[in-house]
Structure formats: structure tokens, C-alpha cells
Amino acid sequence: MSVQVSRLSNGLTVATETLPHLESxxxxxxxxxxSRHETEDEHGIAHLLEHMAFKGTQRRSALDIATEIEDVGGEINAATSVETTAFYARVLKDDLPLAVDILADILTESKFDPEELEREQHVILQEIGAAHDTPDDAVFDRFTETAYRHQSLGRSILGTPDTVQAFTSQQLHDFLERQYGADRMVVVAAGGVDHDDFVREVEKRLGDFRPHADQMKPQVAHYVGGDYREMRDLRDAQIILGFEGRAYHARDFYASQVLSMILGGGMSSRLFQEVREKRGLCYSIYAFHWGFSDTGIFGVHAATGDTGTEELLPVILQELSRAGEQIDQQELDRARAQFRASLLMSRESPSSRASQVARQLLLYGRPIGTEELMDRLGGLTVERLTDLSARLFSSKPTVTAIGPVGKLMPISAIRDNLSWRQPQSIAV
Structure with missing residues (x-):
């Protein structure tokens, strides 16, 4: 079934994808x-607001929110990312009106009670501590901080102990009113849903939501790269090597996604085969490409024991350099097949489908079908990918490493290997 889209009079976008064989x-x-929409003093408030939305409204206590959805066998949750926040649920189709009502309630009538706020601040402080104590989480926070240092995009989503503890209920209300407007929101349902019925339910509960939010545009991101190494007494090392990637709307965005699959998207990928299987230099390695609205970042993450760090980066750099010289048609075809399978498999999950539609509406203003995406991938050639590789991997590198990383290749040697020279006008 195709996606149906309606817009309410206040500008709120409502979309559905009906999957009639589903009961949910x-x-x-x-x-x-x-998180990138926060000011420096608000670091962590978007994530805190997401937590506090479930801590009581004018009509429901925190317990009421949990029990009402679970009394009908449903589930409800939320997530904060760099550029979006999502509040979502899954229920049987007959309980859809209840789920809409609860989601609308937490968005329009949350109290942000000071006592609940104090308890939730303590919970998030524990999250921050847990993230710091988990090297494979901490290394990614350091990675974005280094790649986009002194910018909102580079700050961790969780915030810091100082900022989180300082927030007040009024600040949460102010942030919500400033950031949340109907023109910047989409409501999406996938599964056993009738479009017109869903639109009516959303209209009843969110049709009067403020049309526009008085929000400031986020700071334009500038990739800067850099080097961060943290010696810890651990049995393994967590290492990320990254480069400037491509934004969602950039011509090479999908090419960058495919390149990440060729280099490190599975057990047949170049990095897995060369670094892990043939040389045994790490127990985990993969490549990734993250796109944002105005920038992107390409990276390779590896986890290795304390004896593999010296050889690891030279071998990775060798593979990145080789990608700029030659990519086989078979590799491109395999990556396209992986991409297509991933898309089709995700369509079997209504939660994944709803999330995909929502993301496309927020980014592109319209849903994008699987065939259109495959057409874009079909236009890729090995020549284009080798050219992209040569350009990507000659950008300023970002290196972050945590653990026994004293023998890790120095950043100066990495730059020399990539034939990159920093302009004299830019300070290190």
C-alpha cells in the first residue's frame, strides 16, 4: 500500500501506511x-524533556500513562537524536484512539513537576555515568565532539552533570514552546490503520496545537576533524577513524552509504576480510556513514586487544586508499543487494516503516518509495565510488581512541599517509 499524507489546518502533517494484514x-x-537545537546552556535539555514527558500531565499521573497503555497490551516510548525527538507507541488497532490521546496528552499537557524532575535528573546522571564507563559508547561521544568541536552538533545528547542538574520546570516548558510547532512535526501510523479515521483522531487531539514554534535555527555545522586519545587500563581498545561525509540532500549521500557497506558493511566487506579475518588485528570492525541536514561523517570503528593497536590503522588506511583506486562491480552489486534487502526487511516491521516515513517527511517533505531509492542506487557506478573514496579520504581525519592506545599510529602519520596537509591559516 502507498503512503497517504494529509495536512491539518494548523500545518501538522499526518501520514499513514495501511498494512491490512496486521492487527497492530x-x-x-x-x-x-x-540536541543540536539546544543553546550551550541547554545542553541535554531535549533528552531530559523526552524523559519528563512521561512523568505526568494535567489528566494523568506517570503511573496512569504506563498502566493505561499496558492495560491494553500496548507499549510506549520515546527517543532523542541529534536532529529529532520521537514519541511513539504500538497497540492493537482497536486501541489506536487511546494511543493517540496519550501521545497528544504528553505533548500538550505535561506538568514537568519539580519533584518528578529532581528524580529524573538523578536517573539521567546515572545514564551519563554509565555511558562514561562504557568505552564503546564513550568513544562515539568523543568522536562527534572532536569532529565538530565547540558546536552543538558535537555535544553529547545526554548533557553534562552540571547542565542536567541545573534545569528547572520552567526551562522545560520554555524549550517545548520554542521548539515544538505543528509545522515542524509529523504524526505517522503504520499497520492496521485507516487513514481517514487516524486523521480524525489526530485532528481532535492536536488540531489546535500551535502552528509555529518560535525556535532559532540550529548553528550551521562545520566539520573540523582532530585527535582525541584517552589512556585507560582496559583489556581492549575502542578506535574510530573518521572523515567528512555527506549531508542528506547532497548528491553523494547514497553513494557514501553504499561505500560504507563495501568497506565495512558485513563479513564479506573489505575491512572485515582484510583486518579481522586475514590478519586478526581486531575482533570487531565496521564502517558507517551518518548524514545530517547540513553535513555528514564517514567513519570506521574497530575494537581490538592491547596488542593489535600498532598495526591496525596502517592496514585500515591501506584499504581506504585502495578504495580510491579500484572497486569491483561485484562489490557494488553486493552492496546494492544489501541495501535493497535491508529496505524490504524493514518494511515488514510497522514500527520501522512508521519511522522511515516520518524521517522522510521531515527531511524531504514527502515519502520516498523503495523503487525510487533503488533507482538512485542503480545510477551508481564503480567510477563514481572510486572518485568519492579518493575525495572522502583526503579530508581532515578525525581519530578518537579509548583504552591501551599508546602505540596507536599518531595523527601526523595518518595525515601524511592520506597526503593531506593542513592550511597554515587554520590552527591545530
Whole structure:
């Protein structure tokens, strides 16, 4: 079934994808507001607001929110990312009106009670501590901080102990009113749902939501690269090598996604075969490409024991350099097949489908079908990918490493290997 889209009089976008064979519905509200929309003093408030939305409204206590959805066998949750925040649920199709009501309630009538706020601040402080104590989480926080240092995009989503503890209920209300407007929100449902019925339910509960939010545009991101190494007494090392990637709307965005699959998207990928299987230099390695609205980042993450760090980066760099010289048609075809399979498999999950539609509406203003995506991938050639590789991997590198990393290849040697020279006008 195709996606149906309606827009309410206040500008709120409502979309559905009907899957008539399903008895359940996945639905949610996605907002174009995340951690990069915070000011420096608000670091962590988007994530805290997401938590506090479930801590009581004018009509429901925190316990009421949990029990009402679970009394009908449903589930409800939320997530904060760099550029969006999502509040979502999954219920049986007959309970859709209840789920819409609860989601609308937490968005329009949350109290942000000071006592609940104090308890939730303590919970998030524990999250921050746990993230710091988990090297494979901490290395990614350091990675974005280094690649986009002194910018909102580079700050961790969780915030810091100082900022999180300082927030007040009024600040949460102010952030919500400033960031959440109907023109920056989409409500999506996928599964056993009738479009017209869903639109009516959303209209009843969110039709009067403020049309526009008085929000400031996020700071334009500038990839800067850099080097961060943290010696810890651990049995393994967590290492990321990264480069400037491509934004969602950039011509080479999908090419970058495919390149990440060729280099490190599975057990047949170049990095897995060369670094892990043939040389045994690590126990885990993969490549990734993250796109944002105005920038992107390409990276390779590896986890290795304390004896493999010296040889690891030279071998990775060798493979990246080889990608700029030659990519086989068979590799491109395999990556396209992986991409297509991933898309089709995700369509079997109503939650994944609702999330995909919401993301496409927020990013592109319209849903994008699987065939259109495959047409874009079909236009890729090995020549284009080798050219992209040569350009990507000659950008400023970002290196972050945590653990026994004293023998890790120095950043100066990495730059020399990539034939990159920093302009004299830019300070290290």
C-alpha cells in the first residue's frame, strides 16, 4: 500500500501506511528538534524533556500513562537524536484512539513537576555515568565532539552533570514552546490503520496545537576533524577513524552509504576480510556513514586487544586508499543487494516503516518509495565510488581512541599517509 499524507489546518502533517494484514498499529509523533537545537546552556535539555514527558500531565499521573497503555497490551516510548525527538507507541488497532490521546496528552499537557524532575535528573546522571564507563559508547561521544568541536552538533545528547542538574520546570516548558510547532512535526501510523479515521483522531487531539514554534535555527555545522586519545587500563581498545561525509540532500549521500557497506558493511566487506579475518588485528570492525541536514561523517570503528593497536590503522588506511583506486562491480552489486534487502526487511516491521516515513517527511517533505531509492542506487557506478573514496579520504581525519592506545599510529602519520596537509591559516 502507498503512503497517504494529509495536512491539518494548523500545518501538522499526518501520514499513514495501511498494512491490512496486521492487527497492530505503530504510531508516533516526530519533531524536528534534537540536541543540536539546544543553546550551550541547554545542553541535554531535549533528552531530559523526552524523559519528563512521561512523568505526568494535567489528566494523568506517570503511573496512569504506563498502566493505561499496558492495560491494553500496548507499549510506549520515546527517543532523542541529534536532529529529532520521537514519541511513539504500538497497540492493537482497536486501541489506536487511546494511543493517540496519550501521545497528544504528553505533548500538550505535561506538568514537568519539580519533584518528578529532581528524580529524573538523578536517573539521567546515572545514564551519563554509565555511558562514561562504557568505552564503546564513550568513544562515539568523543568522536562527534572532536569532529565538530565547540558546536552543538558535537555535544553529547545526554548533557553534562552540571547542565542536567541545573534545569528547572520552567526551562522545560520554555524549550517545548520554542521548539515544538505543528509545522515542524509529523504524526505517522503504520499497520492496521485507516487513514481517514487516524486523521480524525489526530485532528481532535492536536488540531489546535500551535502552528509555529518560535525556535532559532540550529548553528550551521562545520566539520573540523582532530585527535582525541584517552589512556585507560582496559583489556581492549575502542578506535574510530573518521572523515567528512555527506549531508542528506547532497548528491553523494547514497553513494557514501553504499561505500560504507563495501568497506565495512558485513563479513564479506573489505575491512572485515582484510583486518579481522586475514590478519586478526581486531575482533570487531565496521564502517558507517551518518548524514545530517547540513553535513555528514564517514567513519570506521574497530575494537581490538592491547596488542593489535600498532598495526591496525596502517592496514585500515591501506584499504581506504585502495578504495580510491579500484572497486569491483561485484562489490557494488553486493552492496546494492544489501541495501535493497535491508529496505524490504524493514518494511515488514510497522514500527520501522512508521519511522522511515516520518524521517522522510521531515527531511524531504514527502515519502520516498523503495523503487525510487533503488533507482538512485542503480545510477551508481564503480567510477563514481572510486572518485568519492579518493575525495572522502583526503579530508581532515578525525581519530578518537579509548583504552591501551599508546602505540596507536599518531595523527601526523595518518595525515601524511592520506597526503593531506593542513592550511597554515587554520590552527591545530
Amino acid at each position: 498499529v505503530a504510531l508516533g509523533v516526530w519533531v524536528k528538534s534534537g
